Amino acid sequence: MRPVIIVLGLVLALFGGFWWRHAHPAHPAPVNASSYETDMIEGLVREILAGFPPPPPTVCFLAFGDGATSPSPEFIARFGGSQPAVCRYDSAVGPPTGTFFETATGRPGLVVHIVRFKEFIPGTFDVEVSFSNLPPGHDRFIYRLTRLGGEWRVKRRQPA
Numbered sequence: 624m625r626p627v628i629i630v631l632g633l634v635l636a637l638f639g640g641f642w643w644r645h646a647h648p649a650h651p652a653p654v655n656a657s658s659y660e661t662d663m664i665e666g667l668v669r670e671i672l673a674g675f676p677p678p679p680p681t682v683c684f685l686a687f688g689d690g691a692t693s694p695s696p697e698f699i700a701r702f703g704g705s706q707p708a709v710c711r712y713d714s715a716v717g718p719p720t721g722t723f724f725e726t727a728t729g730r731p732g733l734v735v736h737i738v739r740f741k742e743f744i745p746g747t748f749d750v751e752v753s754f755s756n757l758p759p760g761h762d763r764f765i766y767r768l769t770r771l772g773g774e775w776r777v778k779r780r781q782p783a
Contacts, residue, residue: 659687659737660698666775667750667768671735672705679707680756682725682732686712691736707732723755738763746770751783 668685685694693711702709712734715723723732734755743749747769753762763783768775 656687656692656694656698659740660694663748663768663770663775664737664740664750665698665701667737667752667766667777668702668709668735669705670777671752672702672707672709675707680733681730682708682710684710684712684715684723684725684732684734686734686736689738691734712736717755721755743767747778 668683672679672683685699686692687694691712693713696711699709699711710725710732714726715732715734716726717723717734723734724730725732734753736753736755738751738753740748740750747767750766750768752764752766754764755762761782764780765783766780767778769778770776
């Protein structure tokens with residue numbers, strides 16, 4: 624009787640582990656980047672780039688969603704010539720030091736991670752953004768964006 628209980632307990636533990644792993648994946652699934660690739664997100668990123676204190680980073684790596692999905696090359700092309708330069712998240716490597724580097728050139732930079740957005744009222748959105756250069760717990764902000772005169776503008780920024 625005792626070996627049956629032990630085997631049954633091990634089988635239940637194994638199935639429980641498989642269920643837990645399936646219900647709580649180690650890495651969130653990638654998001655559909657096209658839902659983030661809008662004029663609103665472009666306007667937000669442009670305002671973020673203009674708001675960096677001196678000296679600004681040399682490059683910003685852009686990521687979308689909980690899974691840190693890279694934007695399309697077409698969306699990145701919208702930022703051609705911007706300062707700092709904007710690159711895809713998957714063009715960076717982040718060693719354990721917490722600094723991110725562009726794999727092609729070795730330039731140091733930071734990750735601007737558009738985590739999620741939701742419509743607050745028609746024409747106004749709250750967008751959660753995370754920055755890799757800030758300490759954990761102080762690295763997320765909520766930007767309220769509204770459309771004014773055909774352009775998206777940040778109305779306010781507050782810690783998340």
